[in-house]
Amino acid sequence: PVPRVRTDYVVRPSTGEEKRVFQEQERYRYSQPHKAFTFRMHGFESVVGPVKGVFDKETSLNKAREHSLLRSDRPAYVTILSLVRDAAARLPNGEGTRAEI
Numbered sequence: 001p002v003p004r005v006r007t008d009y010v011v012r013p014s015t016g017e018e019k020r021v022f023q024e025q026e027r028y029r030y031s032q033p034h035k036a037f038t039f040r041m042h043g044f045e046s047v048v049g050p051v052k053g054v055f056d057k058e059t060s061l062n063k064a065r066e067h068s069l070l071r072s073d074r075p076a077y078v079t080i081l082s083l084v085r086d087a088a089a090r091l092p093n094g095e096g097t098r099a100e101i
Contacts, residue, residue, distance in 0.1 A: 007044040009092045018042075029086070033077055039090050046090040053077045 014022070022041060029037040033051035054077045066072060067080060087101045 007042065007092050009042045009044065011092065026086075030075070030078055033075075039086075041090070042092070044092070046094075048086045048089045051077050051082050052085075053079070053082075 018041065022039075025037075025039055025041070029039070029048070030051070033054040036047060036049050039046045039048065065076075065079075069080065070078065084101050088096055
């Protein structure tokens with residue numbers, strides 16, 4: 001699809017402030033996982049859909065599977081796959097794939 005907002009931003013290592021802003025946005029995004037969310041960074045917006053798996057039966061009783069890159073005390077629907085989907089959606093101009101993440 002054609003990007004909603006074109007940008008000249010090129011992916012580069014983030015600054016400490018950019019990481020802090022992103023972590024705030026990500027915290028808010030996963031506090032309401034059943035809704036779409038718009039990340040606002042680097043002068044453009046990236047829309048991501050609801051998190052898959054959040055509507056499973058008894059999600060509050062499910063324990064997240066362990067992963068060395070993720071915190072143990074996270075909700076079960078926060079997975080590597082959900083994080084990679086969000087990251088791919090945030091690539092400049094919507095260009096890129098999950099494999100490239």
